[in-house]
């Protein structure tokens with residue numbers, strides 16, 4: 001697996017709580033060396049740091065889990081990114097550490113102040129207090145992007161990804177985490193994932209899927225690319 005430029009494995013030492021035993025160090029599919037996934041930037045969520053490195057905790061980040069599990073995200077670094085479901089900035093701050101312009105959409109006002117704090121040292125991180133189900137409300141701000149990252153814990157996650165495909169370049173990637181319980185707590189996760197993948201098709205070609213356990217239970221990581229029609 002290739003990590004994007006700006007993301008690497010770094011040994012934080014004892015206090016850094018490196019990922020031994022989590023399936024990353026030594027035997028993880030995504031093992032690019034010893035230590036823990038890290039980017040360089042100001043800390044955001046109390047994560048361990050070592051100089052300019054900050055640990056990217058895959059237990060707290062679906063995209064971090066996708067990278068730690070060795071999924072082929074297609075990320076190279078310096079991409080233009082649209083992130084849906086930014087919350088307080090845990091994951092999108094790591095994205096902004098290695099990406100170019102990074103638009104962060106979040107509709108809840110409460111986590112916004114933490115997200116704004118994360119933007120202070122990241123001039124490339126653009127917070128948008130918007131509903132990801134209404135892309136027309138931010139279409140005038142967001143330029144075409146190389147990667148659409150989505151982690152919205154809401155019903156209709158595939159629909160949200162379809163609605164936002166308009167921003168994705170033809171050769172871009174959708175990196176989606178689907179949470180089965182947000183769709184229907186009563187159904188088997190595999191059935192929920194099958195329906196969501198069916199819903200994506202037409203707008204996206206699914207390239208890879210992987211359950212995000214042991215980091216996130218009942219979540220599916222999806223890498224997809226837009227189909228030719230209707231993209232920028």
Ligand SMILES: C[S@@+](CC[C@H](N)C(=O)[O-])C[C@H]1O[C@@H](n2cnc3c(N)ncnc32)[C@H](O)[C@@H]1O
Nearest residue numbers: 085087090091106107108131132151152153154
């Ligand atoms: C699981 S949390 C995201 C965690 C975040 N991605 C991270 O790793 O740091 C899901 C977030 O999606 C947001 N959300 C849910 N539905 C949304 C929508 N329609 N538009 C924008 N944000 C939404 C929620 O408010 C919540 O903050």
